[in-house]
Amino acid sequence: MEFFQINLQEIPIIYDIPDEEGVIAYFQYDDKISPKNCLFRVNQKWAEENQKVFLNEVIPHEVAHYVDCMVYGTAHSEDHGTTWKMIMSYIFALDPKTEY
Numbered sequence: 001m002e003f004f005q006i007n008l009q010e011i012p013i014i015y016d017i018p019d020e021e022g023v024i025a026y027f028q029y030d031d032k033i034s035p036k037n038c039l040f041r042v043n044q045k046w047a048e049e050n051q052k053v054f055l056n057e058v059i060p061h062e063v064a065h066y067v068d069c070m071v072y073g074t075a076h077s078e079d080h081g082t083t084w085k086m087i088m089s090y091i092f093a094l095d096p097k098t099e100y
């Protein structure tokens with residue numbers, strides 16, 4: 001990622017959130033914040049039914065969490081804190097909605 005002068009490794013997307021949970025997607029990490037331990041979890045049914053929002057809003061939202069953790073570390077990155085909002089606005093040029 002050019003902006004931060006870092007190379008971000010690809011991490012898996014697992015489509016395993018059951019629809020009944022009412023959760024759309026989240027970025028999963030552990031305290032070591034190694035890309036090996038990170039993944040995106042997604043509600044496949046919701047993603048298929050809302051493809052446009054999924055691709056244009058949910059994916060950048062979750063990737064911003066990943067970038068936030070990799071660049072600033074979990075200790076400095078509150079879930080939808082200042083650094084996350086900055087990544088959403090300046091890198092993705094998106095309004096930082098916090099609902100996912």
Ligand SMILES: [Zn+2]
Nearest residue numbers: 061079098100
């Ligand atoms: Zn979020």
